[in-house]
Amino acid sequence: MGIFDLFKKRNSNSDHSQNNLSNNNGFKMPIPKEIFIEEKEPDEIIIEKPRKNKINPLEKVFEFLQTDFEEMGYRDAINEAEAEDGIRNQRLNALRQDLRILIEHSILKIEEALSDIDTKITRATRNGLIDTVDNLRNERAKLSNELEKLKEMKTDILKKNESSDWMRIISEKYDLGFRRGVAEKFKTDSLLK
Numbered sequence: 208m209g210i211f212d213l214f215k216k217r218n219s220n221s222d223h224s225q226n227n228l229s230n231n232n233g234f235k236m237p238i239p240k241e242i243f244i245e246e247k248e249p250d251e252i253i254i255e256k257p258r259k260n261k262i263n264p265l266e267k268v269f270e271f272l273q274t275d276f277e278e279m280g281y282r283d284a285i286n287e288a289e290a291e292d293g294i295r296n297q298r299l300n301a302l303r304q305d306l307r308i309l310i311e312h313s314i315l316k317i318e319e320a321l322s323d324i325d326t327k328i329t330r331a332t333r334n335g336l337i338d339t340v341d342n343l344r345n346e347r348a349k350l351s352n353e354l355e356k357l358k359e360m361k362t363d364i365l366k367k368n369e370s371s372d373w374m375r376i377i378s379e380k381y382d383l384g385f386r387r388g389v390a391e392k393f394k395t396d397s398l399l400k
Contacts, residue, residue: 263317263353264312264313264314264316264317264353264357265313265317265353265356265357267309267313268306268309268310268313268357268360271305271306271309272306272373272376272377275380276302276377276380276381276384277380277381277383277384277387278384279298279381279384280295280298280380280381280382280383280384280385280386280387280388281384281385281387281388281391282384282388283295283298283384283385283388284384284385284386284387284388284389284391284392285388285391285392295381295382295385298381299374299377299378299381302377302381303364303374303377306364306373306374306377307361307364307365310357310360310361310364311361313357314354314357314358314361317350317353317354317357318354320350321347321350321351321354324343324346324347324350325347327339327343328340328343328344328347331343360373
């Protein structure tokens with residue numbers, strides 16, 4: 208009798224004793240088939256795809272700057288009973304405020320994203336994920352550049368008001384449309400008289 212036979216005996220004795228315990232009470236409960244097997248067809252599986260069409264905050268600002276301000280000025284002049292410079296100035300002031308709010312919101316979004324990236328970089332560094340850390344650092348650098356651009360735009364708009372490059376884009380287009388609308392309205396009014 209070898210050393211391995213000794214272990215074999217113990218294992219077989221313990222297995223045998225467990226079988227005896229389950230058989231000693233004499234009660235065997237049948238397990239229903241429904242617990243483990245589903246016979247119906249599975250419902251349609253919906254897999255959510257991650258959104259990759261997310262517009263970054265700087266793109267939203269440039270999208271706002273590409274709005275057709277000329278058409279907006281034209282409509283404002285046509286729709287107002289008395290198209291005058293006061294209305295034009297109010298509208299330009301509102302557009303400047305809209306741009307400022309959009310820039311501030313974009314700055315907050317980028318700062319939030321930078322904070323998230325910093326957290327991810329810390330985790331990835333701890334786990335030794337070098338490629339992931341490099342990708343996150345590149346993304347962080349890109350977002351930092353966008354943040355600097357937005358901060359420059361914000362200070363430019365706050366300091367120079369109407370003479371800032373960004374507001375000049377808006378005001379020139381709006382003025383062109385507004386004057387065209389005033390001319391159209393004057394022409395229409397003169398023909399009606």
